[in-house]
Amino acid sequence: ISVSVYLTFFTAIGGILGASYMLLLYKNVKFGDLKTDIKQLADLSNIEIFYFSCLAFLTMLLGIYPKLLFEMINKSISMSIL
Incomplete structure (x- = not known):
């Protein structure tokens, strides 16, 4: 097994940067202030809840x-192949 020191180094740096970005993003989403545009949004209407429930089901x-x-899928694929 050959080991590349440079590849290992860049992979470790990428993992560290990715984890720090994820933690920063989580902090801003969870504990950050809401913008005024977002504060004005209403909750889901009944029809939107119905559509979402159907898709989730x-x-x-x-x-x-x-x-x-x-x-x-198998029926249509077998018909198109033959």
Whole structure:
């Protein structure tokens, strides 16, 4: 196994910079002040909650039982190949 000192150094620096940026971003998002534009935003309406719930349900359904989607994909792929 050959070891590159330069590659190891730049990878370590990248990891340190990435972690520090993530912590800084988290601090600003969690504890920072809200801008006036964001303060004026309203909560979700009932129809938006309904749409979001439908999408969340479909996402969880396909995550638990992906065979539903794979059966449709396999049929169309097999028809296009033949």
